[in-house]
Amino acid sequence: MADGVGSTPRQVRTRRCLAHLIDKRAERCMQYAMMIYETEEGLTQRTAPENEEFWSPWRKYQQSLLESGVMVAGSPLQPASTTATTIRIRGGNQHVQDGPYADTKEQLGGFIILDVPSLDVALEWAAKCPAATYGAVEIRPVADLERQFGACTVHFPARND
Amino acid sequence: MTDAHSAIEAVARQSYSRLVSFLAARFRDVTSAEDALSEAILAALRTWPTQGVPSNPQAWLLQAAKHRLIDRMRHTRVRDAGAQAMRALLDEAEELSLTTHFPDERLKLLFVCAHPAIDSRIHTPLMLQTVLGLDVEAIAAAFLVPAPTMSQRLARAKTKIRDTRIAFEVPAGKDLSTRLSAVLEAIYATYTRGWDDFDGVDNDKSELTDEALWLARMTVELLPDEPEAIGLLALLLFCEARRDARRGASGEYVPISEQDVSKWNRAQIIEAQSLLSRASKFDRAGRFQLEAAIQSAHAERLRDNAIDWMAIALLYEGVVRIAPTFGAMLGRAAAVAEAYGPEQGIQLLDTLASDDAAPTHQSYWATRGFLLQRLGRTVEATAAFQAAIALTNDPSVRAFLTHALRPSE
Numbered sequence: 001m002a003d004g005v006g007s008t009p010r011q012v013r014t015r016r017c018l019a020h021l022i023d024k025r026a027e028r029c030m031q032y033a034m035m036i037y038e039t040e041e042g043l044t045q046r047t048a049p050e051n052e053e054f055w056s057p058w059r060k061y062q063q064s065l066l067e068s069g070v071m072v073a074g075s076p077l078q079p080a081s082t083t084a085t086t087i088r089i090r091g092g093n094q095h096v097q098d099g100p101y102a103d104t105k106e107q108l109g110g111f112i113i114l115d116v117p118s119l120d121v122a123l124e125w126a127a128k129c130p131a132a133t134y135g136a137v138e139i140r141p142v143a144d145l146e147r148q149f150g151a152c153t154v155h156f157p158a159r160n161d
Numbered sequence: 162m163t164d165a166h167s168a169i170e171a172v173a174r175q176s177y178s179r180l181v182s183f184l185a186a187r188f189r190d191v192t193s194a195e196d197a198l199s200e201a202i203l204a205a206l207r208t209w210p211t212q213g214v215p216s217n218p219q220a221w222l223l224q225a226a227k228h229r230l231i232d233r234m235r236h237t238r239v240r241d242a243g244a245q246a247m248r249a250l251l252d253e254a255e256e257l258s259l260t261t262h263f264p265d266e267r268l269k270l271l272f273v274c275a276h277p278a279i280d281s282r283i284h285t286p287l288m289l290q291t292v293l294g295l296d297v298e299a300i301a302a303a304f305l306v307p308a309p310t311m312s313q314r315l316a317r318a319k320t321k322i323r324d325t326r327i328a329f330e331v332p333a334g335k336d337l338s339t340r341l342s343a344v345l346e347a348i349y350a351t352y353t354r355g356w357d358d359f360d361g362v363d364n365d366k367s368e369l370t371d372e373a374l375w376l377a378r379m380t381v382e383l384l385p386d387e388p389e390a391i392g393l394l395a396l397l398l399f400c401e402a403r404r405d406a407r408r409g410a411s412g413e414y415v416p417i418s419e420q421d422v423s424k425w426n427r428a429q430i431i432e433a434q435s436l437l438s439r440a441s442k443f444d445r446a447g448r449f450q451l452e453a454a455i456q457s458a459h460a461e462r463l464r465d466n467a468i469d470w471m472a473i474a475l476l477y478e479g480v481v482r483i484a485p486t487f488g489a490m491l492g493r494a495a496a497v498a499e500a501y502g503p504e505q506g507i508q509l510l511d512t513l514a515s516d517d518a519a520p521t522h523q524s525y526w527a528t529r530g531f532l533l534q535r536l537g538r539t540v541e542a543t544a545a546f547q548a549a550i551a552l553t554n555d556p557s558v559r560a561f562l563t564h565a566l567r568p569s570e
Contacts, residue, residue, distance in 0.1 A: 030326050118328035119278055141325050 029115045031072060031142035032122040038109035038135035043079045057130040065112070070125065074112030081107075106135060113142065165209035172218040173202055177294040178267050180223055186266035186329035188230055191273070191291050192319045197233070201225035267292060268383040269329040271376075275343035276327050283318045284347040285354070290315055293372050303354050303369055341384070345393045345449060348376045352397050370404075373397060381436075391440035392450030395433040399456030402429035414561040418499075422463050430460050448484045451476050455492070470500035487518040487525075495528050503535040523552040527562055534565070 045054045065071040080100035088095045100107060109131065116122050119139065126137040177198070184194035201222045215221040273279075274287040286304060289295040301311035321327070332340045355369030377394040384390050406424035409415050437453050455476045458469055477493035490513055498506020510529055519525050526549035533542035546566040553559050 117326075119325040120328040120330070120332075123278065139325075 029117050030144070032114045032116065032119070033140050033142055034074075034112040034114055034122065034126055034129065035108055035138045035140065036076075036110045036112070036129065036131045036135060037106040037138065038131055039106050040079065040081060042131070042135050043107075043109055046076065054130075061128060061130055064128070065125070070114050070116050070121075072113040072115050074110070076110035077108060079107075079109075109135065163210055165214050166206070168214045168218055169202065169205050169209060172222060173294075176219045176222070178270075178292045179265060180219070180226065181291060181294070182266040182270040183223070183264065184226055184230060185273075185291070186269050188234075189326060189329060190319075190323040191270075192316070192323065193230055193233060194226070195291065197226040197229040198222065200229050265383070266329065267379060268331055271344050271380065272331060272340055273322055273327055273329055275340070275347045276322075277340070277343065278325065278327060279318050279321060280314075281343070281346075283314050284343060285350040286311060286315060287318050288347050288376065289351060289369075289372065291319075292376065295372070337387075338389075341387060341389065342447075344380065345389060348373055348380065349393060349396075349449070351376065352400070370397075370401065374401065386443070388440040388443040388445050389447040389449050391436050392447060392453050395436035395440065396449050396453040396456060398429045398433035398436070399453060399460060402426040402433065402460075408557065412557050414555070414557040416561075417459055418468060425460070425463065427463070430463065433457070434460070446479065448480055451480045451483070455480070468499075470496055474500045487513065487516055487522065491522070491525055491528060498528075498532050503532040506532045507536065521552060523549050523558070525549075526552065527565075530562070530565065 045051060049055070065074075084100040086097040086099065086101045088097070112125075112129075114122055114125055116125070119141070122139050126132060126139050129137050131137055180198055181191070181194050184197060185191045188194060204225050205218075205222060209215070209218075270292055271288065274291060275281075275284045279287065286300045289300050289303075290297065297312045297315065298308050300315075301308040304311065306314075331337070352370055352373035355371075355373060374394075374397050377390070377397050380387075380390045381394050402425050403417065403420060405426070406420035406422070407415060415421075433453065434457060437450065437457055440450050440453075455473055458473050458476065462468060474493065474496040477489060477496050480489045481493050490509070494506050494509035494513070497509055507529075510525070510532065513519055513525065526545050530542050530545035530549060533539075533545055543566060546562055550559055550562045550566070553562070
């Protein structure tokens with residue numbers, strides 16, 4: 001939409017403003033949870049700090065996440081088989097279970113929250129994640145309930161709030 | 162039909178995909194874009210007959226749909242200050258942009274429809290609905306799925322596009338070729354879906370082949386430097402050119418090597434040949450260019466009535482290396498049999514016997530029957546033909562195979 005001949009200055013200004021606003025909207029970022037699933041063997045690799053073959057790509061990956069500023073939060077998790085505890089309350093009774101909520105071959109080994117403009121960019125980061133080569137990386141958009149329903153819902157403060 | 166009605170129909174037909182693509186790309190929401198455009202069309206049906214057809218009907222529809230989208234945004238996101246500011250600005254801009262010069266976002270929509278985050282089985286139906294505006298009933302019928310099921314799958318895909326914020330963009334660099342191949346696959350599937358219908362009793366649905374050709378042309382127009390896109394258009398035109406020759410005088414099935422070349426559409430073949438040579442100049446061979454080249458080799462019969470089976474076998478070898486589908490491997494076996502004898506062909510077919518697709522693949526059993534027959538293995542040939550006959554619903558193919566089974570009759 002070029003600033004056409006015959007437009008009044010006000011029209012031209014409005015049009016520029018509009019284009020700018022639409023661009024802003026397109027740029028608006030969205031948060032995605034990148035969930036890293038690994039096998040038990042994959043997780044045990046982490047216990048050897050001298051395993052350069054394993055750590056070197058992870059260090060590079062973390063470095064690029066930090067430099068680009070897309071990472072909101074994230075952390076590896078300790079192994080589910082030995083450390084997970086699951087709690088359920090049914091009929092007022094609390095059931096505590098020693099172990100993960102579901103026993104699967106691959107388990108949640110860590111997560112990273114990304115702040116990026118689109119699923120495509122989130123997928124680019126997921127594809128660069130070293131765990132994608134030996135485990136699986138799932139991308140899920142974070143539910144923005146505040147935007148969806150207005151300011152009446154629970155507010156989860158971000159780390160920097 | 163009044164002038165206003167035909168004007169609405171014309172603008173809807175010509176501009177539907179451009180309007181939906183523009184709105185969907187702007188608002189990143191295909192469902193809302195479609196809904197808003199249908200509401201705008203309804204509004205046109207109400208007002209144009211009495212108030213007259215606007216001087217720029219396309220811009221009118223775009224403007225009306227845009228306002229509906231903005232209204233919806235205002236209702237669902239009351240507290241979103243940004244959206245309100247934007248609405249105010251858009252209101253102010255209303256008087257401005259009655260212009261046809263809005264960007265063509267159809268290619269972006271095609272890439273969204275064939276996005277890797279969307280189940281590949283829904284790529285083609287999604288394109289048919291969003292880019293071509295086909296109704297769910299027609300799509301469901303073409304895919305042999307109940308309409309409510311198809312409707313659910315489409316809705317799920319569009320919700321995912323909106324909620325995960327899939328980018329409306331044409332991928333760049335290395336991504337382009339991978340992503341483009343998904344787009345081309347979906348267009349090709351549209352075409353073969355129409356072709357399959359042609360094989361069947363119901364000919365009404367073969368309009369899908371026209372839609373596929375239109376999409377292929379549009380892709381070449383928007384991406385003129387992608388040889389595979391050009392190759393796909395060439396392939397579709399070669400197939401299309403033979404449409405009238407696929408059936409004999411009494412409706413019987415005629416295989417390509419026995420078709421009456423005078424029934425081939427020369428204009429389409431000439432266009433396909435020139436597209437293929439244009440694609441080959443990029444020196445980036447791919448599956449669709451090779452398949453088009455195979456068709457081109459068959460089309461040589463127009464000139465000297467001889468088929469170069471060795472060349473075809475070699476081209477199939479190339480297709481198998483790039484895309485080792487069951488159909489391509491079957492084509493290679495048949496071409497090798499023609500070029501180097503049935504013994505060689507049967508050897509290749511035997512390697513396919515354990516494939517999951519083999520037991521229910523009609524052409525596999527038919528090809529097997531013909532090759533075994535030529536080798537004098539009559540008992541096995543009969544069993545193969547019978548298997549093929551049991552796998553087809555098309556009376557003309559059944560008649561063709563039954564005749565092959567008892568050539569003396």
